[in-house]
Amino acid sequence: MNNxxxxxxxSRQDCQAVRSPWMASLMGVGASLFFFLAVxxxxxxxxxxxxxxxEPLFITHLALLGGSALVSAALACYLAIPRMDLPxxxxxxxxxxxxxxxxxxxxxxxxxxxxxxxxxxxxxxxRFCIQSxxxxxxxxxxxxxxxxxxxxxxxxxxSGALSVLFATSMGNFALMLLESNDNLYHQTAWHxxxxxMFTLGGxxxxxKILKW
Amino acid sequence: xxxxxxIPLETLMxxxxxxxxxxxxxxxxxxxRLLHALMRSxxxxxxxxxxxxxxCLISIHKARxxxxxxxxxxxxxxxxxxYRLKDHFRGAYRRLELEKTFLDHLTLEKETQDVTFxxxxxxxxSDILEKLPSQQRQLVQLCKIEGYSIRETSQxxxxxxxxxxxxxxxxxxxxxxxxxxxxx
Numbered sequence: 001m002n003n004x005x006x007x008x009x010x011s012r013q014d015c016q017a018v019r020s021p022w023m024a025s026l027m028g029v030g031a032s033l034f035f036f037l038a039v040x041x042x043x044x045x046x047x048x049x050x051x052x053x054x055e056p057l058f059i060t061h062l063a064l065l066g067g068s069a070l071v072s073a074a075l076a077c078y079l080a081i082p083r084m085d086l087p088x089x090x091x092x093x094x095x096x097x098x099x100x101x102x103x104x105x106x107x108x109x110x111x112x113x114x115x116x117x118x119x120x121x122x123x124x125x126x127r128f129c130i131q132s133x134x135x136x137x138x139x140x141x142x143x144x145x146x147x148x149x150x151x152x153x154x155x156x157x158x159s160g161a162l163s164v165l166f167a168t169s170m171g172n173f174a175l176m177l178l179e180s181n182d183n184l185y186h187q188t189a190w191h192x193x194x195x196x197m198f199t200l201g202g203x204x205x206x207x208k209i210l211k212w
Numbered sequence: 213x214x215x216x217x218x219i220p221l222e223t224l225m226x227x228x229x230x231x232x233x234x235x236x237x238x239x240x241x242x243x244x245r246l247l248h249a250l251m252r253s254x255x256x257x258x259x260x261x262x263x264x265x266x267x268c269l270i271s272i273h274k275a276r277x278x279x280x281x282x283x284x285x286x287x288x289x290x291x292x293x294x295y296r297l298k299d300h301f302r303g304a305y306r307r308l309e310l311e312k313t314f315l316d317h318l319t320l321e322k323e324t325q326d327v328t329f330x331x332x333x334x335x336x337x338s339d340i341l342e343k344l345p346s347q348q349r350q351l352v353q354l355c356k357i358e359g360y361s362i363r364e365t366s367q368x369x370x371x372x373x374x375x376x377x378x379x380x381x382x383x384x385x386x387x388x389x390x391x392x393x394x395x396x
Contacts, residue, residue: 003244006266015229016277031271081278082291152275154295212274 023075024147029073032140032170039135039174046180053185061101062176068097069169073144076162080151080210091158098165098195105192109184128179129190133171137198141167145209153210160206161199168195221285229276243272246286247293254297259361268296333391341392348383356379 001009052058075094079086112119144163153159172191221242228236247265255261255393271292279288347369354365355376366376 001264003262003266003269007237007240007244010240010269010273011233013273015231018229018280019277020280021278046238082275082288082295083279083283084287084291145228148226152271152292153280154291212271 019151021081021151022074024080024151025073025077025144026075027138028144028166029070029145031143032069032073032136032166035136035140036070036170036174040178041131043178045177048180049177057104058176061104062173064097064101064104065169065173065176068094069166069173071097072162072166074167076144076148076159076166077151079155079159079162080148080153082152082154083178086155091155091162094158094162094165098169098199102192102196105184105187109188112184119183123181123183123186123189129175129186130194132175132178133168133194133198136167136171136174137164140170149210149212152212153206156207156210157203158206161203163206164202165195165199168198171195221289222281222283225276225279225285226281228280229279240269240272243289244269246289250290250293255300257322259363260300264300268293285339293332336391337387340387342384343371344383348379348386351376351380352383352387356384 046052072094075091077089109120141164145160148159148163170206172195173189219238223244224235224239224357228239244265247268247367248261251264255264269338271297272289275292279285341352344352351365354360354368355362360368362373362376362380365371366373369376371379
């Protein structure tokens with residue numbers, strides 16, 4: 001088939017409605033919130049939520065994780081629109097709320113280790129955390145990847161990482177409201193490390209998953 | 213309304229997204245021209261270049277729902293073209309690696325086999341080629357020894373591409389038939 005024949009056959013095909021990246025990210029966030037409501041209805045919110053809501057650090061962490069989910073969802077879809085004029089720093093903006101959350105957690109960990117080392121003690125693997133992460137990865141995460149794939153991701157590493165980061169941020173956000181274990185060792189080993197590992201996985205698997 | 217090249221690509225693409233087939237065909241034609249200019253210096257093989265342009269056109273077609281009418285067209289199109297170009301080079305390097313491994317393996321294999329067999333076969337092939345009519349000999353020479361593509365051979369010999377394919381097929385069949393009794 002020569003180029004002219006190809007052009008003729010392509011131009012005869014039906015046109016598709018224009019898709020907005022914002023609408024795609026809103027759909028991902030909406031589906032994820034719906035999933036979160038279903039999970040919280042099934043498991044129930046943590047019993048001490050009213051007391052925790054008065055803690056500034058708890059509210060800050062919650063806001064950071066919610067912000068991380070929103071920013072990463074918006075950027076994952078925005079980066080899936082082909083553009084040559086994107087600033088180089090833009091993809092890394094999606095990781096800013098997560099970086100602040102990680103730094104805050106690590107600072108807290110270092111402070112506690114220095115002043116109250118007896119409070120840090122290893123805890124066994126928590127199946128509930130891993131289950132929740134996997135649930136958020138498998139359902140809202142996969143849905144977000146599907147939304148991104150329906151656009152035209154030309155930066156698949158970043159789109160993949162940000163889609164997975166969205167799912168893990170939502171997972172962390174949900175766990176903060178569902179799980180009453182605030183132990184720093186637990187937070188670091190079973191919340192922070194899986195978040196980083198899964199996001200790295202999304203970065204490396206992005207080109208394979210988002211191939212179009 | 214029949215679109216003309218003076219209409220900006222942004223307007224043409226907006227018309228195409230509204231369902232104007234002619235405008236869309238014009239957009240793709242202009243894209244082909246721009247892609248050719250972009251890739252000519254990067255891909256030397258003419259068949260590879262044509263394949264890559266076609267891949268880019270299909271990608272532009274697949275991604276046409278992501279173009280937003282208020283944005284400039286060319287950065288959108290070149291972003292897709294760059295993505296496909298990188299994909300193409302990645303694939304080419306991978307093939308090169310595979311070929312290198314294959315050739316290394318082949319060399320090793322050949323070293324361990326009886327080289328006189330290849331020498332005999334080569335002499336026999338030269339004899340067969342000598343006996344072929346000059347046009348058929350030239351065809352095999354160009355396509356199979358010097359590595360020209362079917363298109364380039366057809367241009368050099370003033371034949372159509374399909375005629376070259378048919379003649380070459382017949383010629384190779386004849387050579388194989390003459391070679392096989394010696395193999396047995």
